[in-house]
Amino acid sequence: MIKLKYVSPAGDISRFKSWVNSLPQEVDSILQESANNIMREAKAHAPVKTGALRSGIIVTRIQNGYMVYASVNYSRWQEEGTSRGLKGIKFMYNAMIGEASNITGQAVTKLKFK
Numbered sequence: 001m002i003k004l005k006y007v008s009p010a011g012d013i014s015r016f017k018s019w020v021n022s023l024p025q026e027v028d029s030i031l032q033e034s035a036n037n038i039m040r041e042a043k044a045h046a047p048v049k050t051g052a053l054r055s056g057i058i059v060t061r062i063q064n065g066y067m068v069y070a071s072v073n074y075s076r077w078q079e080e081g082t083s084r085g086l087k088g089i090k091f092m093y094n095a096m097i098g099e100a101s102n103i104t105g106q107a108v109t110k111l112k113f114k
Contacts (some may be wrong), residue, residue, distance in 0.1 A: 035066035041095035
C-alpha cells in the first residue's frame with residue numbers, strides 16, 4: 001500500500017484561508033453585478049408607452065442575494081400577454097436567460113483560487 005501526504009508551506013495555508021474568507025464578498029459582488037445586468041437588459045427590451053414600466057424595473061437586496069422585479073401592477077401582462085390579445089414581450093425572462101451563462105463565467109473566473 002502506498003500512502004501519499006501533501007506537505008505545503010505555511011504560505012499556502014494562509015493564502016487558502018484568505019481566499020475562503022473573501023468568498024462571501026466575491027459571491028455578493030457577482031450576484032449584484034448580475035442583477036444589475038438583468039435590470040439593464042430588461043429595461044432595454046421592456047415595452048414603452050409612458051416609461052413607467054421601464055423605470056419600475058428595479059433591483060432589491062434580499063437576504064441571500066438580489067431580486068430584480070418590475071414594480072408596476074401591469075408588468076405581468078406585458079411579460080406574459082393576456083387572453084384579450086395583448087402579446088407578451090418576455091423582457092424579464094429573456095434578460096434572465098441572457099445573464100445565465102454570463103454569471104457562470106464570472107463565478108468561474110472570479111472565484112478561482114490563485
